[in-house]
Amino acid sequence: xxxxxxxxxxxxxxxxxxxxxxxxxxxxxxxxxxxxxxxxxxxxxxxxxxxxxxxxxxxxxxxxxxxxxxxxxxxxxxxxxxxxxxxxxxxxxxxxxxxxxxxxxxxxxxxxxxxxxxxxxxxxxxxxxxxxxxxxxxxxxxxxxxxxxxxxxxxxxxxxxxxxxxxxxxxxxxxxxxxxxxxxxxxxxxxxxxxxxxxxxxxxxxxxxxxxxxxxxxxxxxxxxxxxxxxxxxxxxxx
Amino acid sequence: xxxxxxxxxxxxxxxxxxxxxxxxxxxxxxxxxxxxxxxxxxxxxxxxxxxxxxxxxxxxxxxxxxxxxxxxxxxxxxxxxxxxxxxxxxxxxxxxxxxxxxxxxxxxxxxxxxxxxxxxxxxxxxxxxxxxxxxxxxxxxxxxxxxxxxxxxxxxxxxxxxxxxxxxxxxxxxxxxxxxxxxxxxxxxxxxxxxxxxxxxxxxxxxxxxxxxxxxxxxxxxxxxxxxxxxxxxxxxxxxxxxxxxxxxxxxxxxxxxxxxxxxxxxxxxxxxxxxxxxxxxxxxxxxxxxxxxxxxxxxx
Amino acid sequence: xxxxxxxxxxxxxxxxxxxxxxxxxxxxxxxxxxxxxxxxxxxxxxxxxxxxxxxxxxxxxxxxxxxxxxxxxxxxxxxxxxxxxxxxxxxxxxxxxxxxxxxxxxxxxxxxxxxxxxxxxxxxxxxxxxxxxxxxxxxxxxxxxxxxxxxxxxxxxxxxxxxxxxxxxxxxxxxxxxxxxxxxxxxxxxxxxxxxxxxxxxxxxxxxxxxxxxxxxxxxxxxxxxxxxxxxxxxxxxxxxxxxxxxxxxxxxxxxxxxxxxxxxxxxxxxxxxxxxxxxxxxxxxxxxxxxxxxxxxxxxxxxxxxxxxxx
Ligand SMILES: Nc1ncnc2c1ncn2[C@@H]1O[C@H](COP(=O)(O)OP(=O)(O)OP(=O)(O)O)[C@@H](O)[C@H]1O
Ligand SMILES: [Mg+2]
Numbered sequence: 001x002x003x004x005x006x007x008x009x010x011x012x013x014x015x016x017x018x019x020x021x022x023x024x025x026x027x028x029x030x031x032x033x034x035x036x037x038x039x040x041x042x043x044x045x046x047x048x049x050x051x052x053x054x055x056x057x058x059x060x061x062x063x064x065x066x067x068x069x070x071x072x073x074x075x076x077x078x079x080x081x082x083x084x085x086x087x088x089x090x091x092x093x094x095x096x097x098x099x100x101x102x103x104x105x106x107x108x109x110x111x112x113x114x115x116x117x118x119x120x121x122x123x124x125x126x127x128x129x130x131x132x133x134x135x136x137x138x139x140x141x142x143x144x145x146x147x148x149x150x151x152x153x154x155x156x157x158x159x160x161x162x163x164x165x166x167x168x169x170x171x172x173x174x175x176x177x178x179x180x181x182x183x184x185x186x187x188x189x190x191x192x193x194x195x196x197x198x199x200x201x202x203x204x205x206x207x208x209x210x211x212x213x214x215x216x217x218x219x220x221x222x223x224x225x226x227x228x229x230x231x232x233x234x235x236x237x238x239x
Numbered sequence: 240x241x242x243x244x245x246x247x248x249x250x251x252x253x254x255x256x257x258x259x260x261x262x263x264x265x266x267x268x269x270x271x272x273x274x275x276x277x278x279x280x281x282x283x284x285x286x287x288x289x290x291x292x293x294x295x296x297x298x299x300x301x302x303x304x305x306x307x308x309x310x311x312x313x314x315x316x317x318x319x320x321x322x323x324x325x326x327x328x329x330x331x332x333x334x335x336x337x338x339x340x341x342x343x344x345x346x347x348x349x350x351x352x353x354x355x356x357x358x359x360x361x362x363x364x365x366x367x368x369x370x371x372x373x374x375x376x377x378x379x380x381x382x383x384x385x386x387x388x389x390x391x392x393x394x395x396x397x398x399x400x401x402x403x404x405x406x407x408x409x410x411x412x413x414x415x416x417x418x419x420x421x422x423x424x425x426x427x428x429x430x431x432x433x434x435x436x437x438x439x440x441x442x443x444x445x446x447x448x449x450x451x452x453x454x455x456x457x458x459x460x461x462x463x464x465x466x467x468x469x470x471x472x473x474x475x476x477x478x479x480x481x482x483x484x485x486x487x488x489x490x491x492x493x494x495x496x497x498x499x500x501x502x503x504x505x506x507x508x509x510x511x512x513x514x515x516x517x518x519x520x521x522x523x524x525x526x527x528x529x530x531x532x533x534x535x536x537x538x539x540x
Numbered sequence: 541x542x543x544x545x546x547x548x549x550x551x552x553x554x555x556x557x558x559x560x561x562x563x564x565x566x567x568x569x570x571x572x573x574x575x576x577x578x579x580x581x582x583x584x585x586x587x588x589x590x591x592x593x594x595x596x597x598x599x600x601x602x603x604x605x606x607x608x609x610x611x612x613x614x615x616x617x618x619x620x621x622x623x624x625x626x627x628x629x630x631x632x633x634x635x636x637x638x639x640x641x642x643x644x645x646x647x648x649x650x651x652x653x654x655x656x657x658x659x660x661x662x663x664x665x666x667x668x669x670x671x672x673x674x675x676x677x678x679x680x681x682x683x684x685x686x687x688x689x690x691x692x693x694x695x696x697x698x699x700x701x702x703x704x705x706x707x708x709x710x711x712x713x714x715x716x717x718x719x720x721x722x723x724x725x726x727x728x729x730x731x732x733x734x735x736x737x738x739x740x741x742x743x744x745x746x747x748x749x750x751x752x753x754x755x756x757x758x759x760x761x762x763x764x765x766x767x768x769x770x771x772x773x774x775x776x777x778x779x780x781x782x783x784x785x786x787x788x789x790x791x792x793x794x795x796x797x798x799x800x801x802x803x804x805x806x807x808x809x810x811x812x813x814x815x816x817x818x819x820x821x822x823x824x825x826x827x828x829x830x831x832x833x834x835x836x837x838x839x840x841x842x843x844x845x846x847x848x849x850x851x852x
Contacts (some may be wrong), residue, residue, distance in 0.1 A: 050737060076739030088734035090727045092794075097545055101723040105739040110720065131544045149738060278656040326829065342655030346602050347785060347832045354782050355825035362819060469778070473667060476660050511675040518664040525653060525661050 001064040003028045003188045004049070004080070004157050009058035011044055011212075018044045020212040022058070026157065026190060031183040033203035033220060034192045037232055041212040042192045043085055046159050050082045051075035062156065076106065079156025081149075083163055085192075087142045091135030095126055095145050098134050103152035113152065120148045125174055140167040147175055151182065160191040164198055176202060200224070208232070245384045250502045252385045258498025259398040262491045263453040264471045265478035266405055267319075267446025273422045273485030274442050275330060277345035281322065282450060283472025284356035289315045289451025290463040291364060294371035304374050308397070311455035312448045318356075319447020323440050326352065331425070331435065353468070361465040371458030394456040401452060405445070406487060414441055422485065470514070477517040480524050546718060552796035552840075553714045557707065559800060564703045567696060576695045582807040583702040584610075584764045589787040589799035590709055591756030597794035598717065599749035600729025604659050605646075605666040606784045609754040611776035613639035613761030615673060615680060618688040618771045623679075628691055628766060635762040636755055643754020647747045654732075666776060674773035685772035688765045698767050705763065706800070709756065713796060716752075725749055783807075786824040789831050792840030801840060 005025035011018050019041045026032050036042050047053040049060060051070035060067045062078055075082075090098050096117050103113030121130045124144045129137055134145055143163060150158045164172045179189060179202060193199050199206060199220060206220040210232040216223045223229060268282045289311040296307040326348050330341055374397075377389025409415035420428040421438045429435045453471065454463075461467065478497055482490030497517055505513040566579060592606040616635030620626035626634070650661050673680050680686060692698070716722060724745045727735040736742045765771045774780075783806065791802020806824055813820035831838050837845075 052733070052737070072733070072736040073739055073741050076737060082737060084734070084737075088731050088737075090730035090734065092730050093723070093726050094545055097723060097726075101720075101727050101740075102738045104720040104723060105727075105735075272656070276656065278660060280659075326833070329833065342659075343596070343600070343602055344832055346604075346656065346659045347789060348829055350604075350782060350785060351789075351825045351828040351832070354779075354786075354821055355829065358819075358821040358825065362822060473664075476664070480660065512671060515668045515671045518668050521664050522661055522668075525657055526649060 002026055002061065003030070003063065004190070005061040005064075006045075006049070007059050007061070009045065009048055009060070010056045011041075011048060011053060012056060017212050019048070019055070022209070022212070022214055024207050024214055024217055026188060029183070029186045029188055030205060031179065031187075031189045031191070031203050033199035033206040034190055034209065035194070035196070035199060035206055035223075036209035036215075037235075040209040040232075042209055043161055044212075045209070046082060046161050046190075046192065049075075049159055050080055080159065081151075081155040081157075082159040083143075083146050083150055083161055085161040085165070087139065087146055089134040089137075089142050089145050089149075092133055094131050095134050095137060095141075096121060096130045098145055099148055099152055102149035106153040108153060116152055120151065123178065124148050125171075140171040143167050144171055144175065147178070151178075154182075154187060157188040157190060160189065162192050162194065164193055164195050172198070196224070246506075247503075248383070249385050250506060251499060252382070252387075254499030254502030255495055256387075256391060256395045256498070257502065258495035259395050259402065260453050260457055261471070261474050261478060261498055262402050262494035263398050263456070264450050265475040265482070265490050265494055266402065266487060267442075267449045268475045269479050269482060269485060269487055269490040270409075270418070270442045271446050272479055273487075274418065274439060275327070275345075277330065277342070278349070278476065278479075279322075279446070280346065280349040280472070281352040281356060282349075282446070282475055283468025283470075284353050285315050285318060285447045285450035285468070286454035286457075286471045287360065287463070287465065287468035288318055288356065288447075289454030290371065290458040290461075290467060291360060291369070291454075292451065293455030293458045294369050294463055295364070297372050298369070304372055307371070308374075308452065308455050311451045315451020315454075316444045316448035318451070319443040319445070320440060322352065322447070323443035327439060327443065328436070331439065353472075357465045357468070364465070366465060368462035368464045369458075370462050371455070373459040390459050394460075398453070398456055401449065402491060405449065406491070409487060414438075418442060473514070474517065477521045480521045548844075549714065549718055549722075549796060551844075552798075553710060555840075556710050556797035556800045559797065559804070560703060560707050560710070563804070564700070567699060573695050576699055578808065578811050579804075580695075580698055580702050580767060581764075582804045583706050584760050584767075585784065585787060585803040585807055586706050586800050587709060587756050587760035587763075588784045589791070589803045590713060591753040591760075592784050593788045593793060593795075593799040594713065594716075594725075594756070595749050595753035597788065597799075598722065598729060599725040599746060600732075601746060601749060602655070602659055603750070603753070604663040604778070604781055605669075606753070606757050607778075607780035608666040608669050608776045609639045609643055609757035610761035610764065610780075611673065611771070611773065612642055612669065613758030614688075614765035614771040614775055615686065615761075616758070617762045618686045618765050619680065621689050622686055628689065632762045632766070635765070636758040639758025639761065640751050640755035643758075644747060644751040646754075647750025651743055651746060663778070666778065666781065670773050670776040673776070680773075683773060685770050688769050688771055690769035691766050702763065702767075705759070709759075710796065710800070717796065721745070721748070783810075783824075786828050788838075789828045789836075790824065790838055792838030793836065795837070795840050798838050798840040802838065805839075 002025040007023050009019050009022040022045055034042050044053065048055045051072045051074060060070065090101065099117035099120055100113045103116055104110065108116065121127055126141060126144060129141055134142060137145060147163055163175055176198060183189060191203065203220050205218060206223045207217040208215045208223050208229045215228045215232060216226040264286060268279060271277065271279050292311040292314040293307040296302040296310045297304050302310065330345060373388065373390030374393045375389040380387050380389055380392055409418060417433045418438050418441065420433055421435045425435050474497065478490050478493045482493035501513055501516065504516050563579065567576065570576065588606050588610055596602050613635045616638035617631040620631040620634055646665060650658055653661055674682050676682060724740045727740055728742050728745055732742055761775065787802035787806045788799045790806060792798025810820035813823065835841060
């Protein structure tokens with residue numbers, strides 16, 4: 001049984017196929033990289049997995065059970081938490097309150113949420129900005145904060161959409177280290193990134209998409225050596 | 240029944256006439272909505288200012304009524320331009336750093352501007368109603384079975400001429416093409432070297448001028464008071480929504496339709512509730528066609 | 541909520557209670573019925589401003605109908621008494637309930653609308669309600685207004701009823717905002733999609749905010765109806781909503797004390813300025829524009845910044 005699996009997911013936007021039958025599976029405790037050229041459908045796939053978009057066809061299985069009528073709220077409560085490509089934080093609330101909110105929303109008691117938020121703030125090196133409004137944090141700090149919000153209550157699976165994009169190398173390392181540690185403790189993660197070195201270093205397995213289909217999935221090294229994958233990247237923009 | 244038919248024709252023609260004034264009013268609001276995705280709640284006050292400018296130019300300054308129209312047009316344009324300069328700029332210039340969100344800012348600021356203009360005029364000119372002189376002094380013209388005052392006929396012709404001129408301007412002039420480019424894609428247009436801020440400035444100026452002209456044309460028909468702008472403003476909201484949120488041809492059709500519907504509704508359904516019809520339609524359209532309004536929703540994620 | 545934001549909320553509560561204590565002491569010095577009446581009407585606006593601030597300031601839903609729900613509450617109790625001789629102890633809660641139920645329904649209907657769309661829909665709703673009430677002569681007596689039984693003619697009794705109810709409202713709002721509900725509302729205000737993906741049931745909380753806010757407006761309406769013993773469609777004028785927005789912005793939006801302070805300031809100033817030539821609305825509108833443009837936290841925000849000078 002897989003933690004999360006998708007079967008034949010399809011989605012079109014006004015006749016244009018963004019996803020054309022995507023099938024994959026992620027095992028418990030796996031840390032999987034999702035790669036693919038720009039416009040290959042990675043974000044669209046994540047939007048469907050997290051209930052933000054309704055697929056035209058196909059189904060999603062969580063713990064082997066099909067999920068129907070998924071909404072973002074239901075996804076979150078069943079343990080699918082995500083980070084957005086364009087950072088989403090609650091701009092007029094303090095960084096700490098952002099974390100506490102995320103914790104309470106998933107059922108933590110107030111006190112427990114506060115304690116947990118403080119731990120995360122420390123682990124993510126946000127202590128010095130914890131009481132500032134999130135909107136006043138730097139772009140990288142906001143990414144870290146949003147990242148932290150996904151782990152207030154350890155999710156069944158975390159979907160991270162380009163967490164490392166345009167982030168200072170130090171913060172990138174903080175996040176990578178955080179992911180490594182959680183992964184070692186059994187956390188399941190799907191991480192989208194264009195940063196190949198990080199993917200190679202972090203993820204044992206990877207999925208490569210192009211033009212709305214899965215080109216290759218398996219061991220990261222093998223995926224990257226796949227000639228279709230190389231072609232997709234050399235071919236530049238996806239058609 | 241011949242009497243019935245004459246009445247119906249009369250209602251239809253008068254509906255079209257009101258619709259033409261509504262269109263003149265609503266085009267500006269439509270343009271602003273199309274460009275900035277905000278509703279200007281002070282739009283009715285542009286109308287009110289035009290009505291006063293026309294009436295006072297004729298009665299107090301003794302200008303010819305034919306000069307009164309361009310005066311109103313110019314005054315409205317200036318007010319529109321000033322509004323953009325002083326209040327709208329933060330919406331697109333360096334506004335990300337703002338605590339207040341864009342939509343909230345636009346609602347509150349234009350709402351307050353409306354309050355400000357109404358009370359300023361109330362204080363400076365006075366709360367009593369004034370009525371402008373007609374463009375011509377012909378009490379009755381028979382157009383087939385329909386009786387009109389000379390002013391109404393000429394004002395309608397002017398209104399239609401201005402609507403057509405505006406539509407041509409947007410369609411064919413360089414500025415007009417820039418406006419449409421910015422409305423479609425603000426970022427793309429600015430990358431192509433179009434000055435989006437200047438475009439917004441033109442839009443607000445034009446919007447103020449057209450609404451003011453509409454006020455001037457109606458000043459001899461509807462008594463002008465400081466709060467006279469609320470009725471045409473509400474019509475304009477209805478029209479912008481009915482007309483497809485930002486489409487000029489759509490809003491012209493919607494204006495004429497609304498004019499005719501109200502004209503018949505007031506006689507055949509209920510005079511007292513006539514103002515409520517349009518509003519009820521507005522709510523229904525907003526609720527039943529949200530996908531049309533939120534076409535970009537998925538993109539936000 | 542973190543210590544600092546809890547502290548801030550507590551400061552705001554304390555400030556508003558201090559203000560209400562001062563208001564409660566006024567009758568010791570002022571016995572003039574006229575000015576007591578002015579203060580009572582100010583407190584009517586405190587409810588409206590407090591309710592609208594909950595909805596707009598904390599939950600981010602810019603409704604343009606707060607005054608409408610005061611009108612609905614007032615007509616709720618008024619019509620029950622007028623047509624069916626329902627006693628006040630039943631018609632008052634019924635009026636509040638009616639406003640809240642209509643508010644809840646409206647909240648559910650406008651659930652998917654945002655920004656300008658929400659503003660337009662609520663504005664249209666407000667106008668329709670006013671037109672309908674103003675023209676249904678047979679049922680509401682239309683523009684003539686409806687007389688409502690005055691429960692007492694003692695100004696002082698009314699004065700303290702209003703003071704006590706405002707204090708209760710502040711305590712209730714404080715309890716609400718410092719609980720997780722406060723966090724959820726602000727999260728929805730700042731980013732609705734983000735809030736949903738963290739697991740916050742946005743539909744439920746938005747409806748709750750609408751319901752509570754309109755219940756407060758209804759409360760204002762029923763109290764006012766029995767105090768003034770006359771209700772009219774003018775209660776629901778857009779101008780009244782404009783005043784409420786002015787009060788919240790001038791006092792300080794998204795704070796517990798700002799709307800209370802703003803309501804007293806604006807209403808008292810408008811009474812004073814009316815005598816000095818009726819320029820009150822010009823001043824308020826200008827102030828709102830300046831505040832929205834340059835310091836959105838209003839006068840309370842300004843005061844707090846001065847008080848919060850870093851301690852040595
Ligand atoms: N809401 C939408 N409406 C229309 N088209 C969309 C929408 N969302 C995505 N698309 C299109 O679907 C395709 C896949 O987009 P998607 O954002 O999923 O790609 P991606 O792999 O995440 O790309 P990137 O690496 O640039 O983030 C693109 O062609 C995009 O233009
Ligand atoms: Mg993407």
